[in-house]
Amino acid sequence: MGKGIRYTDEFKRDAVAQVKERGYSIKDVSERLGICTKSMRDWIKKFHEPELDITDALDQAQENRRLKAELRRVTEERDILKKATAYFAKETL
Numbered sequence: 001m002g003k004g005i006r007y008t009d010e011f012k013r014d015a016v017a018q019v020k021e022r023g024y025s026i027k028d029v030s031e032r033l034g035i036c037t038k039s040m041r042d043w044i045k046k047f048h049e050p051e052l053d054i055t056d057a058l059d060q061a062q063e064n065r066r067l068k069a070e071l072r073r074v075t076e077e078r079d080i081l082k083k084a085t086a087y088f089a090k091e092t093l
Contacts, residue, residue, distance in 0.1 A: 007035075009047070012043045012046075012047055013047050015029055015033055015035070015040060015043060016040075016043050016044050016047045016048050019040070019044060020044070020048050026040045026041060026044070
């Protein structure tokens with residue numbers, strides 16, 4: 001008796017991505033693909049990479065600093081425009 005259907009690693013990675021990246025439940029993906037939930041859990045253990053590694057964390061920290069600086073700049077520009085609008089509104093009255 002054979003071991004059953006052999007799935008490619010690409011197929012398994014796509015199945016894992018549906019659970020980990022798209023947020024579908026293991027049960028839903030397993031039923032849709034016609035595999036047992038145990039196989040799905042095994043594939044997740046084998047193919048799911050850690051959420052963040054050191055370089056990703058550093059990239060995110062750098063992006064956060066850049067976005068905070070941009071937010072400060074845009075907030076200052078908005079405040080200047082508010083003051084200018086108030087000033088010119090007073091002059092027209």
